[in-house]
Amino acid sequence: MNSYDIFRNLTRGIKFNHKKFGDDLQRIGVSKRDKNQEQNIDREGTHNLSEREPKIESEFSSKDFIENGEENWNVKLFNDRIFDSSLNTSKKSGKNHKDGNSNIKSERQKQLEMMQQKINRIRKLNGIHVWGSDIPEPLLSFDQLVQEYKVNEVLVNNLINQGYSTPMPIQMQAWPLMLQGREVLGSAPTGSGKTAAFLVPILHQLQGPKKKGFRFVVLAPTRELAKQTHRECIRLSEGIGLRCHIISNVNRARKMFGAHTAKKFDILVTTPNRLIYLLQEGDTPGIDLSKVEWLVIDESDRLFEAGIRGFRDQLAVIYKACSNPLVKRALFSATFAFEVQHWCKLNLDNVAMVSIGARNSASEDVKQELLFCGAEHGKLFALRDILRKGYKPPVLIFVQTKERAKELFKELVYDNIMVDAIHADRTQLQRDKVVHAFRERKIWVLICTELMARGIDFKGVNLVINYDFPQSVISYIHRVGRTGRAHHVGRAVTFWTLDDKPKLRSIAQIIHNSGHVVPEWMLTLEKPGKRRKKTLQRTTPVRGHVSQYDVYREREFFQKKIKETKSRKLAKKALRETEVQENDASPLNIEQPLAASDEISTKKLKRKHQKVDMTQHNETKRKKEPI
Numbered sequence: 001m002n003s004y005d006i007f008r009n010l011t012r013g014i015k016f017n018h019k020k021f022g023d024d025l026q027r028i029g030v031s032k033r034d035k036n037q038e039q040n041i042d043r044e045g046t047h048n049l050s051e052r053e054p055k056i057e058s059e060f061s062s063k064d065f066i067e068n069g070e071e072n073w074n075v076k077l078f079n080d081r082i083f084d085s086s087l088n089t090s091k092k093s094g095k096n097h098k099d100g101n102s103n104i105k106s107e108r109q110k111q112l113e114m115m116q117q118k119i120n121r122i123r124k125l126n127g128i129h130v131w132g133s134d135i136p137e138p139l140l141s142f143d144q145l146v147q148e149y150k151v152n153e154v155l156v157n158n159l160i161n162q163g164y165s166t167p168m169p170i171q172m173q174a175w176p177l178m179l180q181g182r183e184v185l186g187s188a189p190t191g192s193g194k195t196a197a198f199l200v201p202i203l204h205q206l207q208g209p210k211k212k213g214f215r216f217v218v219l220a221p222t223r224e225l226a227k228q229t230h231r232e233c234i235r236l237s238e239g240i241g242l243r244c245h246i247i248s249n250v251n252r253a254r255k256m257f258g259a260h261t262a263k264k265f266d267i268l269v270t271t272p273n274r275l276i277y278l279l280q281e282g283d284t285p286g287i288d289l290s291k292v293e294w295l296v297i298d299e300s301d302r303l304f305e306a307g308i309r310g311f312r313d314q315l316a317v318i319y320k321a322c323s324n325p326l327v328k329r330a331l332f333s334a335t336f337a338f339e340v341q342h343w344c345k346l347n348l349d350n351v352a353m354v355s356i357g358a359r360n361s362a363s364e365d366v367k368q369e370l371l372f373c374g375a376e377h378g379k380l381f382a383l384r385d386i387l388r389k390g391y392k393p394p395v396l397i398f399v400q401t402k403e404r405a406k407e408l409f410k411e412l413v414y415d416n417i418m419v420d421a422i423h424a425d426r427t428q429l430q431r432d433k434v435v436h437a438f439r440e441r442k443i444w445v446l447i448c449t450e451l452m453a454r455g456i457d458f459k460g461v462n463l464v465i466n467y468d469f470p471q472s473v474i475s476y477i478h479r480v481g482r483t484g485r486a487h488h489v490g491r492a493v494t495f496w497t498l499d500d501k502p503k504l505r506s507i508a509q510i511i512h513n514s515g516h517v518v519p520e521w522m523l524t525l526e527k528p529g530k531r532r533k534k535t536l537q538r539t540t541p542v543r544g545h546v547s548q549y550d551v552y553r554e555r556e557f558f559q560k561k562i563k564e565t566k567s568r569k570l571a572k573k574a575l576r577e578t579e580v581q582e583n584d585a586s587p588l589n590i591e592q593p594l595a596a597s598d599e600i601s602t603k604k605l606k607r608k609h610q611k612v613d614m615t616q617h618n619e620t621k622r623k624k625e626p627i
């Protein structure tokens with residue numbers, strides 16, 4: 001239910017003076033009643049706004065918003081719908097309307113219609129899809145920020161100093177919405193400026209430092225992304241005086257944010273885990289979030305995931321800690337989960353949803369291809385082949401696990417390539433150094449795990465190689481999105497083997513949808529059933545070793561183990577046999593009659609001993625013989 005629904009329910013049965021409130025009623029979609037309606041209403045004695053009002057949820061449902069992400073999706077605004085519907089209801093009312101049609105469509109309505117058409121055109125041109133009530137017009141230039149929304153000029157200059165000349169589509173629509181204080185769910189392709197889309201309006205609204213404590217919190221799924229957002233925040237707020245902090249060490253942060261010192265800061269960028277640690281450890285929370293005015297969840301679908309990978313439980317604790325009743329929330333991501341959308345509709349106040357381009361699609365600026373490598377060891381040949389033919393650094397290579405990252409690193413480090421690896425086993429300091437060196441172009445090829453798949457903005461990555469096939473479509477979109485950012489062109493090559501065939505169709509479809517060529521048969525592969533799809537999403541194929549050398553080494557290791565265990569078993573057996581022999585020789589056994597089975601086993605033993613004696617005899621004989 002949005003604010004207009006609430007308004008409609010509250011005003012049920014109330015008659016409005018159309019002369020006085022004409023403009024407002026028109027804005028929320030109540031057309032001037034004709035005579036028939038007037039009579040009906042009088043008879044019923046009510047003025048049921050909700051019945052007259054087109055329900056946006058049913059006409060322009062969230063499903064439309066999500067599913068009609070295709071190009072032919074006709075963006076219809078809430079106001080547009082209302083306007084059309086007011087005309088439609090008048091048309092339906094028959095004769096009276098025919099005469100009065102020209103009166104209803106007043107000059108002002110015509111102007112409104114034209115304006116609306118213009119807005120629709122802008123949105124269509126930029127692939128902007130919106131859902132919600134009363135969505136403002138998109139901004140087209142930075143000047144509009146200053147002139148219409150009175151945004152701090154220092155902030156706008158900081159944008160220009162970054163080399164930005166015009167707003168990106170997500171910024172065009174998210175800026176006016178957030179500047180009006182609206183809660184937003186924003187989705188736009190990778191590398192399309194979502195960070196600035198939420199930073200600019202909030203930095204403006206904070207109105208400089210206020211010594212109140214944290215008023216703006218940004219949550220990011222990884223430390224690397226939090227660091228990047230923190231840096232961007234400092235860059236954009238330069239000259240405004242806002243103090244931005246990132247939690248790198250929780251113990252230091254605890255001392256820093258104690259009840260008094262926390263007042264020094266305005267903005268906090270962190271991962272949910274670190275914040276939770278501060279909120280829950282000890283008797284009193286190590287951080288006060290009661291003054292938070294804006295809470296932004298970046299990579300929202302990742303943070304909303306349930307289970308060990310997700311942060312859903314942590315988010316609940318953080319929401320609770322942001323106890324300011326006026327706190328506003330905004331969620332952004334390149335990929336869109338129905339669950340997040342559903343949550344937003346239920347929990348956010350008059351939420352506005354903005355989506356750029358088709359839902360869950362890879363960036364069109366990335367040239368994507370699939371490369372069949374046969375089996376696991378074929379990948380290393382393929383990779384060396386790509387690197388040998390010539391490549392333009394920086395290059396990112398994604399692998400499935402940290403073990404594989406280490407193995408691949410060992411392989412490439414001797415190939416005369418400036419290569420390094422980043423994964424969860426490396427210390428924070430090492431990770432920071434690697435990221436820094438990669439940004440500085442001291443490292444040409446960076447091997448990484450899923451850790452670096454989301455949000456990280458390395459300028460000018462030319463090539464992304466999915467050495468291991470991604471676990472899901474979502475993972476694919478984020479991984480290849482590390483290149484082709486901010487309208488630069490990039491390339492992504494995805495290796496696949498027969499083990500990856502079950503997931504091939506979905507990834508091929510994504511590549512096909514973004515306008516790149518994939519073999520036709522891949523698109524017609526059988527779709528997995530619902531249950532299979534779920535298990536596929538959760539599991540990854542067990543991959544062998546990266547290098548053939550490791551395979552041999554492992555085989556040798558196991559063969560040695562098997563030999564060892566065999567010889568151990570034999571030794572044990574021999575020991576047991578000697579024990580039996582000793583027992584046989586004991587006077588106790590001579591006295592006692594043997595059981596039938598014992599008799600057989602002793603017979604067997606004797607035969608074996610005889611055999612052993614014979615072989616020993618033969619060997620000694622052979623030794624004595626001249627060669």
Ligand SMILES: Nc1ncnc2c1ncn2[C@@H]1O[C@H](COP(=O)(O)OP(=O)(O)OP(=O)(O)O)[C@@H](O)[C@H]1O
Pocket residue numbers: 162163164165166167168171188189190191192193194195196333334454455456457481485486
């Ligand atoms: N208006 C703009 N004009 C030009 N470049 C911009 C603009 N806004 C942001 N950028 C640049 O675009 C790049 C990508 O921005 P950002 O990291 O915010 O993308 P994103 O949409 O958050 O990507 P991801 O989904 O991968 O997190 C950055 O290098 C940023 O500096």
